[in-house]
Amino acid sequence: MRRFTRLQRILIIAICICLAFGCVMFGLRQNSLSNVGYSAWTYIKYGLFDYPLTSIANVFNDLSNLWHVYDDNQYLNEQLAKQRSYQTLYEDERNKNAELEDLLEMQGSLDNATKISCTVLQRSANSWDQTVTISAGSSQGVENNMLVVTSQGAVGLIESTQTATSTVRLLTSEDLINDIAIMISMEDGSNVEGVLQSYDADRNAYRVSLFDNNAQISTGQMVATSGKGGNYPSGIYLGTVTDVTINDDAIISTVYVQPVSNIQSFNYCMVIGSGVVGE
Amino acid sequence: MKPRQMIILLLVMALIDDLISLCFPVNFQFQGYSFVPHFCFITLMLLIYERGWLDRVLISGFCGVLTDLFFSGTLPVYFIIYAGLGYLSGIFNKAMEEDSRIRFFSLFVLVLLLDLIPFLVNLVFQSMNVSFMTWFMHHELLTLTLHGVLILMMMYILDVLKRFALIRQHRKQLDQRKKYVKMKTQK
Numbered sequence: 489m490r491r492f493t494r495l496q497r498i499l500i501i502a503i504c505i506c507l508a509f510g511c512v513m514f515g516l517r518q519n520s521l522s523n524v525g526y527s528a529w530t531y532i533k534y535g536l537f538d539y540p541l542t543s544i545a546n547v548f549n550d551l552s553n554l555w556h557v558y559d560d561n562q563y564l565n566e567q568l569a570k571q572r573s574y575q576t577l578y579e580d581e582r583n584k585n586a587e588l589e590d591l592l593e594m595q596g597s598l599d600n601a602t603k604i605s606c607t608v609l610q611r612s613a614n615s616w617d618q619t620v621t622i623s624a625g626s627s628q629g630v631e632n633n634m635l636v637v638t639s640q641g642a643v644g645l646i647e648s649t650q651t652a653t654s655t656v657r658l659l660t661s662e663d664l665i666n667d668i669a670i671m672i673s674m675e676d677g678s679n680v681e682g683v684l685q686s687y688d689a690d691r692n693a694y695r696v697s698l699f700d701n702n703a704q705i706s707t708g709q710m711v712a713t714s715g716k717g718g719n720y721p722s723g724i725y726l727g728t729v730t731d732v733t734i735n736d737d738a739i740i741s742t743v744y745v746q747p748v749s750n751i752q753s754f755n756y757c758m759v760i761g762s763g764v765v766g767e
Numbered sequence: 768m769k770p771r772q773m774i775i776l777l778l779v780m781a782l783i784d785d786l787i788s789l790c791f792p793v794n795f796q797f798q799g800y801s802f803v804p805h806f807c808f809i810t811l812m813l814l815i816y817e818r819g820w821l822d823r824v825l826i827s828g829f830c831g832v833l834t835d836l837f838f839s840g841t842l843p844v845y846f847i848i849y850a851g852l853g854y855l856s857g858i859f860n861k862a863m864e865e866d867s868r869i870r871f872f873s874l875f876v877l878v879l880l881l882d883l884i885p886f887l888v889n890l891v892f893q894s895m896n897v898s899f900m901t902w903f904m905h906h907e908l909l910t911l912t913l914h915g916v917l918i919l920m921m922m923y924i925l926d927v928l929k930r931f932a933l934i935r936q937h938r939k940q941l942d943q944r945k946k947y948v949k950m951k952t953q954k
Contacts (some may be wrong), residue, residue, distance in 0.1 A: 510835065
């Protein structure tokens with residue numbers, strides 16, 4: 489009889505045991521060994537291979553997603569930056585629109601005066617409070633000493649004209665080319681007249697001298713042009729009285745008038761020539 | 768090769784099979800091309816084809832039983848298939864030892880049979896109603912193509928391992944001979 493080697497005997501026994509066990513399990517109509525064995529094997533495989541492999545795959549996946557996130561972040565940052573620009577652009581356009589609407593309203597109220605609409609072309613930082621250059625010149629009918637107004641009120645006088653542009657001397661300048669004749673309307677219907685002489689940078693107010701020193705001027709009263717002596721009509725708003733100084737003789741010396749609110753920054757203005765302001 | 772080394776190698780190959788099945792699962796809806804890994808089977812055949820018929824049948828049958836018990840739950844299908852293919856693997860073992868092309872071709876046919884037999888069985892018992900061409904194109908074509916390369920690789924690797932084992936054995940014998948000669952001269 490053939491003699492089996494040690495290996496053959498071991499294999500035969502192992503196969504018989506496995507087959508017997510499998511048959512018993514099959515006979516009992518249970519698949520528990522397969523399930524248990526499969527579970528144990530699955531856990532071993534999972535711990536040795538599946539989990540590390542899945543982890544490595546997740547690392548690569550996360551890296552590629554990270555790259556996508558980086559790209560998305562770059563894109564969104566650009567969009568956000570553009571949004572901020574859009575917002576500032578919008579606000580700028582909105583402010584300009586409001587300014588133009590106010591100027592349009594003012595234009596409607598000035599019937600017989602010469603009105604020339606224009607934009608600010610240049611306003612140097614060195615002479616911010618002194619002069620501006622506007623986009624209207626002699627070809628549009630601008631003349632020297634015409635009044636320049638914004639949507640809030642008067643801001644300067646035409647100092648010099650060129651063909652297509654003009655230089656405006658602002659009322660906040662140190663050297664006004666001409667004094668401006670003003671008037672203050674009183675409650676009783678009378679007007680107190682005076683002249684705007686200069687600008688006090690410390691007080692941020694115009695210095696106005698009145699012709700009638702006995703007038704009862706109080707803060708908050710509105711000051712307008714009187715139309716006398718100058719190439720501009722009357723009734724153009726100049727500012728509001730902020731202070732009244734009285735000299736030793738109890739006679740009003742100087743009235744301080746606050747300039748219009750947008751004299752520091754305006755984009756659109758109107759050059760107004762002499763005429764009568766419609767009410 | 769020592770049995771312990773064989774067991775470790777087969778275990779590693781089985782794990783690689785599972786790794787590949789996890790990464791590239793087979794599409795049983797026959798959409799696209801799938802690859803069914805048989806690393807462990809190819810390694811097994813290459814390791815046992817030189818042995819006697821009983822050794823081949825027993826070793827491959829044992830692997831089949833373990834596959835049935837722990838993976839497929841189809842006892843005794845893979846036991847029978849593995850045992851049969853194990854027997855067939857060594858039929859031309861003399862020619863396979865002399866000519867590596869015959870070895871390659873034999874293993875290629877065995878891999879094909881490993882997939883073909885279950886397919887035919889399923890077809891006969893009507894548990895699968897897919898045409899041969901569909902099964903072949905979607906499952907077997909890529910499998911055979913890649914296993915062709917794999918067989919060549921494993922043949923080379925095992926040849927190197929065998930040569931290494933042989934060299935070690937020769938060196939050991941040489942050392943023993945030297946020791947014996949030394950003992951003889953000392954006497």
